[in-house]
Amino acid sequence: MKMTKENILKEGILEQYVLGELSATEEQAIEQLRMSDKNIASELEVIETNFEKIGLENAIAPPxxxxxxxxxxxxxxxxxxxxxxxxxxxxxxxxxxxxxxxxxxxxxxxxxxxxxxxxxxxxxxxxxxxxxxxxxxxxxxxxxxxxxxxxxNPDTEQYILRGNIKSPEAKIVSYVNHTNKIVIVNTEKLPELDQDHDYQMWADVNGEMINMGVISKDKQLMVMNYIDNAESLNITIEPAGGNDHPTVERLISNVYLD
Structure with missing residues (x-):
């Protein structure tokens, strides 16, 4: 490594000296220059001060x-x-x-x-x-x-569908709002069915049963399809997934709408 003054100032040799990264011979050369060259001495003093400041600012007290x-x-x-x-x-x-x-x-x-x-x-x-x-x-x-x-909602009317002789324990509470066209049913009191069957809701319109949807096994409250001009609400037991027409002999409950 050339130890000329120009190289020392440009190549970071003074920083290496302060950090103790130079050989003994190189350190001796820097110490001699420090004593004979005011610029080198001044630069070293600045570097040492900066290093000391960095050390103090980042110091962490050990246990x-x-x-x-x-x-x-x-x-x-x-x-x-x-x-x-x-x-x-x-x-x-x-x-x-x-x-x-x-x-x-x-x-x-x-x-x-x-x-x-x-x-x-x-x-x-x-x-x-x-x-x-x-x-x-x-x-x-x-x-x-x-x-x-x-x-x-004040416009919502409540209707209770009670089970017939085929399902005497069944009880479904329905909420019908003709203004907003919403039908909500509470199925908490419907007896459980096996995996091969589902409850299905129908609206009677002029003697025709129209599908309102399959009642979910895992919901107590659910929205059913609203059917205009429905005269009654009806619940049947159908094959799992629902049917395209009601199984009348498996009708378990119905209620007439006002």
């Missing part, structure tokens, strides 16, 4: 245990010097103590960063779960409000 261990080692080094004066060993002990200090600090910092990262991931997972729960609650709230608004 108390690290400091205690360091002071103990320094104290032991001092006692060793008193028993057997040896300047070289003394400063070597100090250097080793600082090296251990920075090593322990780095390990501690790495551990803390990993812990923070794990905590951050847990927070994100919790946030996502809470967001899903909130969306579910909001959807349920909106759905409930929709049903309540439809059922409590």
């Amino acid at each position: 108390v245990g690290v400091k205690v261990n360091l002071l103990t080692k320094v104290s032991n080094s001092n006692e060793s010097v008193e028993e057997k004066p040896n300047s070289y060993k003394f400063w070597l002990g100090i250097a080793a103590s600082f090296a251990a200090f920075f090593l322990l600090s780095s390990i501690w910092l790495y551990s803390e960063l990993n812990s923070v990262k794990q905590d951050f991931e847990i927070v994100n997972q919790t946030k996502e779960a809470l967001q899903e729960d909130l969306e579910g609650l909001t959807e349920n709230y909106n759905e409930t409000n929709k049903w309540y608004a439809a059922i409590s």
Whole structure:
């Protein structure tokens, strides 16, 4: 490496010197230039000041245990010097103590960063779960409000379809709004059917049964098709998925509309 003044200033050699990355020969050359060249001395002073400032701004206090261990080692080094004066060993002990200090600090910092990262991931997972729960609650709230608004509407009339002898336990509450053309049924009291059959609702219009839809097995409240000019509502048991015409002999309930 050329140690001319121009190269030293342009190629970052002074920074390498401050960081201790130069060879002993190169360090000696820089020290000689520092004593003989005011520009080099001034530039070194600026670099050292900047490095010191960066170090102080980014310093992180390690756990108390690290400091205690360091002071103990320094104290032991001092006692060793008193028993057997040896300047070289003394400063070597100090250097080793600082090296251990920075090593322990780095390990501690790495551990803390990993812990923070794990905590951050847990927070994100919790946030996502809470967001899903909130969306579910909001959807349920909106759905409930929709049903309540439809059922409590002053134009909505209530009709109860009670089971006949073929299904005496059956009871269906229907809500009909001719103004908004809505039919809602509460199927909570319908007896369960096997997987091969479904309940189906029909509207009688001038003697013709018109399909209003299959009643779902997993819903207590559901909207059925509104049929104009319906004279009655009827429930039959049909093959799973529904039928294109009612099975009259399997009629379990009906009610006449006003």
